[in-house]
Amino acid sequence: MSNTPMSMMRGVRVSVPMAWKRYKSTAVAHAASLTDYRVSDNKPAAPRAWERSEVQALFDQPLLELVFQAASVHRQHHDPRRIQLCTLMNIKEGGCSENCAYCSQSSRYETHSQAGKLEDLENVLVEARRAKENGSTRFCMGAAWREVGGRKRGFQRILDMVREIRGMGMEVCTTLGMLNAEQAQLLKEAGLSAYNHNLDTSREYYGKVITSRTYEDRLETIEHVRNAGIAVCSGGILGLGEDESDRVGLIWEMSRLPEPPESFPVNALIAIPGTPMEGQPPVTFQEMLRTVATARIVLPTSIVRLAAGRHLFTESEQAMLFMAGANAIFTGHRMLTTPTTSWNEDHAMLDRWGLSGMKSFETPRMAVDEHVSCDSSSSCGCARQQNRPAAEHAEVP
Numbered sequence: 001m002s003n004t005p006m007s008m009m010r011g012v013r014v015s016v017p018m019a020w021k022r023y024k025s026t027a028v029a030h031a032a033s034l035t036d037y038r039v040s041d042n043k044p045a046a047p048r049a050w051e052r053s054e055v056q057a058l059f060d061q062p063l064l065e066l067v068f069q070a071a072s073v074h075r076q077h078h079d080p081r082r083i084q085l086c087t088l089m090n091i092k093e094g095g096c097s098e099n100c101a102y103c104s105q106s107s108r109y110e111t112h113s114q115a116g117k118l119e120d121l122e123n124v125l126v127e128a129r130r131a132k133e134n135g136s137t138r139f140c141m142g143a144a145w146r147e148v149g150g151r152k153r154g155f156q157r158i159l160d161m162v163r164e165i166r167g168m169g170m171e172v173c174t175t176l177g178m179l180n181a182e183q184a185q186l187l188k189e190a191g192l193s194a195y196n197h198n199l200d201t202s203r204e205y206y207g208k209v210i211t212s213r214t215y216e217d218r219l220e221t222i223e224h225v226r227n228a229g230i231a232v233c234s235g236g237i238l239g240l241g242e243d244e245s246d247r248v249g250l251i252w253e254m255s256r257l258p259e260p261p262e263s264f265p266v267n268a269l270i271a272i273p274g275t276p277m278e279g280q281p282p283v284t285f286q287e288m289l290r291t292v293a294t295a296r297i298v299l300p301t302s303i304v305r306l307a308a309g310r311h312l313f314t315e316s317e318q319a320m321l322f323m324a325g326a327n328a329i330f331t332g333h334r335m336l337t338t339p340t341t342s343w344n345e346d347h348a349m350l351d352r353w354g355l356s357g358m359k360s361f362e363t364p365r366m367a368v369d370e371h372v373s374c375d376s377s378s379s380c381g382c383a384r385q386q387n388r389p390a391a392e393h394a395e396v397p
């Protein structure tokens with residue numbers, strides 16, 4: 001009884017140990033000091049520079065202490081009741097020349113995935129409308145390509161997809177493999193909001209997963225995306241046989257980018273028969289939670305996205321991931337080649353936990369992007385003109 005932190009129990013006065021009081025004030029102060037920047041005028045100040053050993057120390061804390069700190073940081077930078085709903089469509093399945101050891105779409109492995117052609121524009125727009133009607137505010141399109149280079153007609157069709165979907169008032173993301181600077185610029189001009197290009201794992205472990213392109217190749221594409229003014233979506237996969245220091249290494253690499261990624265997707269491996277990873281054991285919930293919470297603290301302004309494998313976790317586990325700072329999910333009927341939960345199930349889940357979906361362009365980063373073309377003669381009343389928090393100007397999808 002003397003160790004309980006409660007000051008009163010059923011009329012019995014219990015003294016609160018000084019150690020607990022000291023612990024509480026230290027923990028709250030620690031959480032506040034974990035990030036040294038706030039969002040003001042839609043522009044984060046320079047991110048905190050993390051040593052890898054500091055990220056490791058965060059990661060190694062007792063799990064619930066880590067979650068508490070992550071939840072505190074989350075509330076400084078995000079509305080904790082809002083979750084972004086995204087839908088990811090596979091617009092060109094299979095036949096990829098890369099050798100990512102987890103992927104069913106690599107042509108190097110015998111898997112259920114069949115090589116297909118690039119989807120027609122109209123089919124994609126039908127899916128995007130359906131996603132919007134069901135409450136998704138970001139529509140992502142993935143093509144199983146090593147790179148965009150040399151696919152002129154296909155790339156033009158993708159630019160049309162981006163234009164049309166952006167015209168629906170949705171945020172648009174693509175993942176098309178490696179990009180050069182010119183391709184990134186064309187995507188930006190078409191209205192692309194974000195580009196996904198994962199680092200997957202730590203620099204040291206990367207070579208155990210992929211040998212057909214390097215970590216530096218990936219960083220170069222990310223640089224082209226950033227230079228074009230497109231938001232960077234980059235994250236990783238848990239369960240590739242990596243150890244905890246590789247998860248720390250991945251998060252640390254993200255913190256060293258010139259700007260933190262707008263979005264950090266966390267995938268739990270779904271071991272696909274026929275791939276070199278087919279025998280990997282599933283990621284535990286605690287491993288997922290620890291990684292999400294650490295990412296939330298180290299990347300405080302990023303959207304932390306629960307990606308492939310979310311359906312492996314129970315609803316209560318997902319709620320705890322939201323508590324630890326995850327604030328986006330993929331929803332719909334399929335995620336590239338793996339299942340995900342449906343819009344109806346996800347809306348019901350969010351309702352049960354007092355959560356709701358984000359609007360399009362709700363986050364400061366996206367709102368600035370949406371209004372970037374405003375000039376002083378325009379009368380749209382956007383955040384840029386009125387110097388008000390950008391989220392106030394979010395458009396209802």
Ligand code: SF4
Nearest residue numbers: 096098100103106144
């Ligand atoms: S580049 Fe993408 S589609 Fe190709 S094998 Fe790797 S993960 Fe799969």
